[in-house]
Amino acid sequence: MYASYHLKADELNVNVIQSLKNTFHQREIVILSKDEYDAWEKARHNAAFTGELQNRIKELDEGKGIVKTMAELEAMANE
Numbered sequence: 001m002y003a004s005y006h007l008k009a010d011e012l013n014v015n016v017i018q019s020l021k022n023t024f025h026q027r028e029i030v031i032l033s034k035d036e037y038d039a040w041e042k043a044r045h046n047a048a049f050t051g052e053l054q055n056r057i058k059e060l061d062e063g064k065g066i067v068k069t070m071a072e073l074e075a076m077a078n079e
Contacts, residue, residue, distance in 0.1 A: 007016065020029060032040065059065065068076075
């Protein structure tokens with residue numbers, strides 16, 4: 001289950017805490033600062049991008065790429 005709360009630390013109150021308890025029950029939760037969350041998201045995105053890039057390089061190494069001559073590329077550009 002994914003739940004997201006975006007609020008400032010000063011806005012934490014009994015109602016927010018009770019809502020977290022009701023949502024997550026006995027499960028552990030993690031609270032991150034916005035800066036930490038942004039860094040985590042960037043690292044996760046970069047890891048996914050790197051994995052995809054590695055897959056594409058592997059496909060090229062296996063000869064699965066698309067090969068075009070310069071004349072073909074120029075013809076495509078002029079369409």
